[in-house]
Amino acid sequence: GNSVTQMEGPVTLSEEAFLTINCTYTATGYPSLFWYVQYPGEGLQLLLKATKADDKGSNKGFEATYRKETTSFHLEKGSVQVSDSAVYFCALSDRSNTGKLIFGQGTTLQVKP
Amino acid sequence: NAGVTQTPKFQVLKTGQSMTLQCAQDMNHNSMYWYRQDPGMGLRLIYYSASEGTTDKGEVPNGYNVSRLNKREFSLRLESAAPSQTSVYFCASTMNTEAFFGQGTRLTVV
Numbered sequence: 001g002n003s004v005t006q007m008e009g010p011v012t013l014s015e016e017a018f019l020t021i022n023c024t025y026t027a028t029g030y031p032s033l034f035w036y037v038q039y040p041g042e043g044l045q046l047l048l049k050a051t052k053a054d055d056k057g058s059n060k061g062f063e064a065t066y067r068k069e070t071t072s073f074h075l076e077k078g079s080v081q082v083s084d085s086a087v088y089f090c091a092l093s094d095r096s097n098t099g100k101l102i103f104g105q106g107t108t109l110q111v112k113p
Numbered sequence: 114n115a116g117v118t119q120t121p122k123f124q125v126l127k128t129g130q131s132m133t134l135q136c137a138q139d140m141n142h143n144s145m146y147w148y149r150q151d152p153g154m155g156l157r158l159i160y161y162s163a164s165e166g167t168t169d170k171g172e173v174p175n176g177y178n179v180s181r182l183n184k185r186e187f188s189l190r191l192e193s194a195a196p197s198q199t200s201v202y203f204c205a206s207t208m209n210t211e212a213f214f215g216q217g218t219r220l221t222v223v
Contacts, residue, residue, distance in 0.1 A: 034210075042216055042217075043217055044156075044205075089155060098144070099207035100171065103156045104155050105153050106153075
């Protein structure tokens with residue numbers, strides 16, 4: 001079945017450091033891929049998405065590229081801020097049009113000043 | 114914009130008690146979902162409703178029931194709560210490929 005695997009956290013970085021959170025997936029067909037972010041005490045919010053191979057999703061300085069050959073969708077940011085501290089979830093949605101999401105386990109990011 | 118609203122935000126139940134988690138969205142979305150979030154496991158789908166009047170099981174439906182009361186509301190019921198149902202519950206609705214989540218209900222079963 002479909003699945004998503006993220007790198008384990010927590011990830012602790014200093015402000016202005018480079019961020020990479022790895023995400024790989026297993027799926028039949030060509031899923032859509034997402035990164036969601038959860039700030040403390042809140043629900044999840046869509047950060048970025050990509051719907052086909054080689055698409056790059058970007059938002060708020062974060063980027064991720066849909067790599068079909070490596071079944072990956074790694075999240076990157078060139079310079080993190082304290083306000084980026086949150087839990088990040090990689091997710092996929094198959095093409096069944098049900099909108100169901102399959103999530104990775106989440107990666108906690110803590111950015112220190 | 115209220116978006117997706119869940120009630121209550123916190124709840125403590127004793128084993129065997131029942132309760133209903135409420136969810137409402139004001140975005141006119143057709144599809145709604147209930148997920149549970151557990152440490153180290155991400156979010157897992159409990160039930161979903163592709164449209165008013167339909168519901169389907171997700172990955173972890175045992176011990177739960179749902180009702181899609183109308184297009185706006187989708188409730189989750191625990192008939193006889195168990196400690197294994199201690200979790201954070203999120204309701205969501207979707208438009209195209211983007212899901213919108215409520216703020217969650219933290220449920221503890223003792």
